[in-house]
Structures are given as C-alpha cells and as structure tokens.
Amino acid sequence: MQLGRVVGRIWASVKNPGLEAQRLLLVQPVTPDLSASGKVVICTDCTGAGSGEVVYWVRGREASFPFQPGEVPTDATVVGIVDELHVGGGGA
Amino acid sequence: MTLGRVVGTIVATRKDARLEGHTLLIVKPVTPDGKEEAGYLIAVDTVGAGNRELVFTVGGSSARMASGCKDKPVDCVIVGIVDGVSMDAAR
Numbered sequence: 540m541q542l543g544r545v546v547g548r549i550w551a552s553v554k555n556p557g558l559e560a561q562r563l564l565l566v567q568p569v570t571p572d573l574s575a576s577g578k579v580v581i582c583t584d585c586t587g588a589g590s591g592e593v594v595y596w597v598r599g600r601e602a603s604f605p606f607q608p609g610e611v612p613t614d615a616t617v618v619g620i621v622d623e624l625h626v627g628g629g630g631a
Numbered sequence: 632m633t634l635g636r637v638v639g640t641i642v643a644t645r646k647d648a649r650l651e652g653h654t655l656l657i658v659k660p661v662t663p664d665g666k667e668e669a670g671y672l673i674a675v676d677t678v679g680a681g682n683r684e685l686v687f688t689v690g691g692s693s694a695r696m697a698s699g700c701k702d703k704p705v706d707c708v709i710v711g712i713v714d715g716v717s718m719d720a721a722r
C-alpha cells in the first residue's frame with residue numbers, strides 16, 4: 540500500500556456499470572513526511588475519506604476486493620484513513 | 632485509475648478474436664488541471680467516449696473486471712467519461 544492525501548474528486552454520469560455509486564477521489568501520493576511524491580491517482584473509496592485527509596490506498600487487482608462480491612473495475616482504492624503516523628524515533 | 636483525454640482511434644482487422652467488436656481508442660494521460668503527461672494508452676472503450684473527451688481508465692488485471700471485458704486480452708479500459716474535476720484550493 541501507499542500513503543496519500545485526498546486532494547479532490549471527480550464525477551462521471553456516464554461510466555461502466557460496475558462503478559455505479561462509487562466515490563472517485565483524487566489522491567496525491569505522499570511520503571511519510573507528507574510531501575507529495577508522484578502523480579495524482581483516481582481512487583475508489585471504501586472508507587468515506589474527506590478532502591485533505593491522509594489515507595492509505597491499495598493498487599492493482601486487490602483494489603476491487605473491498606467491494607466483493609461486486610465486480611468494481613478499479614485499480615486503486617482508499618482502504619484506510621490515517622489517524623497517526625510515526626517515523627523513526629527510539630525503540631526496536 | 633488514470634485521467635486521460637481521447638486523442639485518436641485504432642482500427643485493426645488482424646487481431647485476437649476476443650477483441651472483435653471492441654472500440655480501441657488512443658488516450659493521452661493528463662493531470663487533473665489538464666496538463667498532458669508523458670506516454671499514450673491504447674484503451675478498450677466501454678462507455679462510448681468521443682474524440683477530445685476527458686475520460687478515466689482502469690489498468691492492469693482490474694481492467695478485465697469492466698463489464699464486457701471478462702476474458703479479453705486487455706489491460707487498459709475506459710470506464711467513465713468525466714463530467715467534472717474539483718481540486719481542493721489548499722493543494
């Protein structure tokens with residue numbers, strides 16, 4: 540998975556049936572220090588993430604798993620909203 | 632999924648039989664604020680996208696989950712025509 544920040548959304552009335560009623564978020568991949576890294580990606584969402592929130596998202600075929608048994612044609616899905624993020628620091 | 636603009640079409644008479652009857656479009660990836668990105672995609676169209684329309688594509692093996700593409704040799708499918716893009720001001 541990768542970290543990201545929700546930076547917007549898109550909407551489409553004409554789309555593949557499998558995408559009906561799916562939120563389509565624009566997610567900017569970020570590094571653990573929350574700086575942008577890479578291209579903005581369109582993600583489906585199963586968490587209700589709002590704009591500006593730090594999330595993590597999954598890529599590839601697994602992106603459709605949260606919507607099973609439905610067949611949602613997506614290759615990127617937000618699967619979690621980050622509450623806290625710790626990098627480095629003491630301990631193992 | 633990737634945002635893109637339809638910039639052309641492909642006609643192929645000699646192709647895998649399972650691609651019969653599918654429209655093949657050339658898509659140029661673009662950023663949410665409309666700037667063109669590198670590269671081009673050949674995508675199967677499942678929504679009737681027209682030339683210059685803003686669309687979004689799904690790639691990889693998830694592309695075969697788009698309706699009509701179940702057992703087809705495709706890894707890029709246009710799954711929606713974009714009506715609007717809204718970006719947060721704070722970006």
